[in-house]
Amino acid sequence: MIARLRQSLPAYLFLLPWLIGVLGLTIGPMLLSLYYSFTDYALLNTPEWTGLHNYTALFQDSRYLHSLRVTFIYVGVSVPLEMTFALAVAVLLNRGLKGLAVYRALYYVPSLLGGSVAIALLWQQIFGSDGLLNQFLGLFGIQGHGWISEPGTALWTLIVLRVWQFGAPMVIFLAGLRQIPDDVLEAAEVDGAGRWQRFWRVTLPLLSPVVFFNLVLQIIGAFQAFTPAFVISGGKGGPSDSTLFYTLYLYQQAFGNFRMGYAAAMAWVLLLIIAVFTGLNFVLGRTWVFYGDEGVRR
Amino acid sequence: MRRVLAHVGLSAGALIMLYPLLWMLTASLRPNTEIFSHPGLIPEHPTLGNYALGWSSTGTNFGVYIMNSLIICAAVVIGNVLTCSLTAYAFARMTFVGRKTLFGLMLATIMLPGHVTLIAQYSIFRKLDWIDTFWPMIVPSFLATDAFFVFLMVQFIRSIPVELDDAARIDGCGYWGIYRRIILPLLSPALVTTAIFSFIWTWNNFFSQLIYLSTRTKLTVPVALRGFLDATGSSEWGALFAMSVITLVPVVVVFVVFQRRILAGMAHTGLK
Numbered sequence: 001m002i003a004r005l006r007q008s009l010p011a012y013l014f015l016l017p018w019l020i021g022v023l024g025l026t027i028g029p030m031l032l033s034l035y036y037s038f039t040d041y042a043l044l045n046t047p048e049w050t051g052l053h054n055y056t057a058l059f060q061d062s063r064y065l066h067s068l069r070v071t072f073i074y075v076g077v078s079v080p081l082e083m084t085f086a087l088a089v090a091v092l093l094n095r096g097l098k099g100l101a102v103y104r105a106l107y108y109v110p111s112l113l114g115g116s117v118a119i120a121l122l123w124q125q126i127f128g129s130d131g132l133l134n135q136f137l138g139l140f141g142i143q144g145h146g147w148i149s150e151p152g153t154a155l156w157t158l159i160v161l162r163v164w165q166f167g168a169p170m171v172i173f174l175a176g177l178r179q180i181p182d183d184v185l186e187a188a189e190v191d192g193a194g195r196w197q198r199f200w201r202v203t204l205p206l207l208s209p210v211v212f213f214n215l216v217l218q219i220i221g222a223f224q225a226f227t228p229a230f231v232i233s234g235g236k237g238g239p240s241d242s243t244l245f246y247t248l249y250l251y252q253q254a255f256g257n258f259r260m261g262y263a264a265a266m267a268w269v270l271l272l273i274i275a276v277f278t279g280l281n282f283v284l285g286r287t288w289v290f291y292g293d294e295g296v297r298r
Numbered sequence: 299m300r301r302v303l304a305h306v307g308l309s310a311g312a313l314i315m316l317y318p319l320l321w322m323l324t325a326s327l328r329p330n331t332e333i334f335s336h337p338g339l340i341p342e343h344p345t346l347g348n349y350a351l352g353w354s355s356t357g358t359n360f361g362v363y364i365m366n367s368l369i370i371c372a373a374v375v376i377g378n379v380l381t382c383s384l385t386a387y388a389f390a391r392m393t394f395v396g397r398k399t400l401f402g403l404m405l406a407t408i409m410l411p412g413h414v415t416l417i418a419q420y421s422i423f424r425k426l427d428w429i430d431t432f433w434p435m436i437v438p439s440f441l442a443t444d445a446f447f448v449f450l451m452v453q454f455i456r457s458i459p460v461e462l463d464d465a466a467r468i469d470g471c472g473y474w475g476i477y478r479r480i481i482l483p484l485l486s487p488a489l490v491t492t493a494i495f496s497f498i499w500t501w502n503n504f505f506s507q508l509i510y511l512s513t514r515t516k517l518t519v520p521v522a523l524r525g526f527l528d529a530t531g532s533s534e535w536g537a538l539f540a541m542s543v544i545t546l547v548p549v550v551v552v553f554v555v556f557q558r559r560i561l562a563g564m565a566h567t568g569l570k
Binding site: 008022028105130230247264 | 312318414418440509
């Protein structure tokens with residue numbers, strides 16, 4: 001055993017930065033924030049143990065429950081739309097058209113810039129009451145609407161912003177489509193399968209691991225969205241809390257009200273939600289993800 | 299015929315997607331009164347005045363923010379390339395007690411939402427007196443905390459033939475020599491990908507820069523841009539767009555230069 005540990009020593013030297021990082025910046029802080037979540041902690045005081053109080057308070061906090069609802073709508077609507085666009089455009093691009101590289105690059109640009117503050121500010125203008133969208137609608141004589149200033153539509157402008165960034169999953173779909181061997185599709189064609197049948201019966205099953213991968217990543221990412229809601233609503237989540245994302249409310253509690261314990265509890269519930277969704281994905285995935293063919297490697 | 303239709307459709311789609319960006323670019327070149335007059339792209343009275351106005355209107359020269367962002371980005375790039383490659387080499391090529399467990403732990407951290415560690419990290423950094431310094435942004439990258447890059451490099455190193463390691467060992471190389479002379483040079487495509495993504499993500503990162511930085515001269519580009527509205531009131535849209543364009547330029551330039559690497563890097567993540 002001692003000999004084996006001595007043999008391991010060089011590896012641990014290589015791993016030293018990562019080990020310090022994973023202990024000091026991941027596991028340590030996770031445990032510490034778990035502890036904080038059971039305390040009343042305002043950053044300047046010593047944390048005071050309150051048991052489950054933060055957690056029970058969460059589920060009596062109507063703004064918290066509201067932020068949960070907003071986030072679920074955001075994830076539930078934007079992720080399927082984004083995935084559908086990504087897949088549709090990827091399939092269109094994958095038919096040996098000239099200029100594929102150019103289209104791929106152009107469609108990817110929004111994904112690259114979309115998370116930035118500049119784009120959130122741009123969005124604020126586009127969907128403002130005298131913004132770009134209303135100018136367009138005005139050309140057709142349609143009366144505009146304060147898309148961002150009305151609680152009924154504000155969240156939808158953020159959903160549009162996310163869907164606009166379908167280029168990232170699209171690039172991954174394209175790479176997946178390229179791995180599907182032509183002869184499988186040709187064989188299906190010889191057997192008399194039409195375009196749609198080939199898509200549903202051959203392409204989609206062979207692509208399902210990539211669909212699955214994208215779905216898991218997009219859901220995890222969407223739950224953590226922050227910048228657009230923060231910037232567009234001036235940090236408030238308005239109008240009338242209609243864009244109060246989970247992470248935005250967490251930020252408000254932690255760095256606005258200095259309720260660090262409460263925010264830590266929120267973070268742990270978020271981890272649980274994401275874990276449940278990811279777990280559910282994996283369980284449900286068994287029914288539709290197909291790993292059978294050599295053409296798609298995982 | 300079908301092909302032509304496909305091209306028309308795809309081009310129209312691309313135009314709709316990129317229209318907001320093009321519009322912002324041209325809006326930054328218009329006088330304020332003209333921005334809201336019509337949705338077209340051609341400025342009637344083009345001017346660079348917005349850029350001059352925006353550059354200094356927060357009281358601090360915008361160049362200061364750009365410099366701050368560049369310092370943080372450069373440090374993060376160096377940190378990630380260095381420590382992630384060390385970690386990846388150990389996981390891909392060395393045998394040691396607890397290898398499987400630690401590798402699993404590393405993979406698990408990829409999916410971990412940052413919010414779970416946020417509050418505790420903040421209080422730790424506060425005790426270290428690092429609030430309102432660049433350290434909270436820089437130090438984690440020197441501790442290989444971005445496991446995604448480690449994973450990317452592990453996959454890449456596994457595709458390098460082990461025979462090369464063996465040959466180097468016969469020539470008298472130890473682990474460090476193999477890492478330094480064999481792995482690192484051959485790993486360079488993955489290192490470049492890591493460097494590019496580190497730069498773009500750090501440049502665009504808003505959240506940690508928002509919570510950790512407060513002194514005006516220490517602000518980075520995203521935080522300064524967001525503060526721009528408060529400083530000028532929302533009347534200066536032209537100047538705001540001008541500064542927005544400036545903050546997007548580095549990312550666009552990196553994309554244009556490294557386009558193939560970026561798209562291949564993206565595609566790679568999904569398939570291995």
